[in-house]
Amino acid sequence: MEQRIGSGSQPLVEGAGFDPAFVPGLTPPASAAPKGPQEKGDPVAADPDETVPEEAAAEEPEEADEAEDVQEDEAPVDGPVFEAADRRARIVADHRGVRLCLDDQECEFRWDEIAAVETESPRFGKRFTVTVHTPDRRWYPIEIEATARSRFTEWDERLDAVLDAYFEEGAAEEAEAESEAAAEKE
Template sequence: MTTPPGFGPPIPVQPPYGAPPPAPYGAYPAPYPGVPHGAPGGAPAEGPEFVAHDRRNSVIVDASGVALEVDGHTLDFPWAGVAAVHHAPAPYGHVLMVTVTHPGGMRYECRVDARRRARLHQWLAELGPVLHHYLAGRA
């Protein structure tokens, strides 16, 4: 008996062009080529930082831009790719909502559970000045 056509071993699929090889488990993947990440020469960029995270989501704001992680998916926005960043407490619970608006109009939202109202107020107090530092003076 022969195998019917179309039912053989799987055909290998090539990764998309420009995609870096997968990083080993636990290692932080390298940024895509051509995307600025930090200061020239690989040195960490200077400026204030903000980090908020829970078990599933996180928001990081630093000199390289804004990074949102939602359920294991990371979105990195260098400052050149950010039109605006909005933040507010959710109308329920102890949740920080951060929305990044792309120059093309697309919006990306991340919600981070602070678990305590005091931590939420601390995040709100820290995030405002950090965003002002990087977004002040932009048209």
């Protein structure tokens, strides 16, 4: 009697595990044929140089607008700024709002998107926690490792100065109440 060692089934070589296009709707549809003077029966291909300037011209104004926005945002503003960072995490609070960064992930909150900002210093250890709460009851915490526990009071004072200057406690609640009232009227 002969016995085979191993599995008797063949490995799968097709399907969603090997080709994401196998599942309909998972990948975008193929792009349409290039538009231009070419017709179906015309064997002469459209000159690629003709379409490139139009595309480049369309992209240039967008890039210019983005550059202007960046320059406007980076304009110096007199006012308090809070910034704290360690090897992985970073928080910045200034006139634009609060920005949290952890490794390669970033999120930004404008002041009108923030319901509360909470800080917490641990009894032991050197991790300072800042939590941003939004009006829709979501919260985004970030922990920053301090070089010494004495930095906690300094960071608390600097963050309080920024919050006092830019954050209006009632503004988020008023904006939420106004949006609810507008929704009820419709």
